[in-house]
Amino acid sequence: MKDIEGQPTMPHLVIEHSxxxxxxxxDVTKLMKALHDTAADTGVMKAADIKVRATAFENYLVAGREDGFCHLSVYLLEGRTPAQKIALSESLRETLTVLLPQTKSLSVDIRDMDPIAYRKRLNN
Known part of the structure; x- marks a missing residue:
């Protein structure tokens, strides 16, 4: 799983939650660590490459109501098979379900990043 310059991919797990x-x-720290570990355990990405961040929302509506939500967006460089993405999505949703059993809306979205346009800089 390398990018176009031969560098390790850097998957992003972006959590948005009420x-x-x-x-x-x-517990946001626990949630971030659990999602990181789940993603790595699928074999779709390497643990050392995963970036995780979370943003809380004070103002939100879910179907017109203030019901709790947690949405996870996963950004990957394209190249994973549909089966890999489905397995990743289902595993991550299961982790959300276990950690947030009372949350009204839990969702996961897998996004392919365009390797032609994706750029990064590592400061070593």
Whole structure:
């Protein structure tokens, strides 16, 4: 899993979540670590390459109501098979379900990044 310059891919796990609506069970650090580990365990990406970040929302509506939500966007350089993406999505959704059983809306979206346009800089 290399990018076009031969560097390791850098998958991004971006968590967006409501501040409330989780029945007091939302521990963002624990959630980030669990999603990182789940993603790595699928074999679709290497643990050392994964970037995880989370953003909380105070103002939101889910189907017109203030129901709790947690949405995970996964950004990968293209090249994974549909089966790999499905397995990754289902594994990550299961982790969300286990950690946030009282949250109204849990979702995962897998996105392919364009390797022609993707650029990064590593400062070593």
């Amino acid at each position: 501040n409330d609506g989780h029945g007091g069970l939302l």
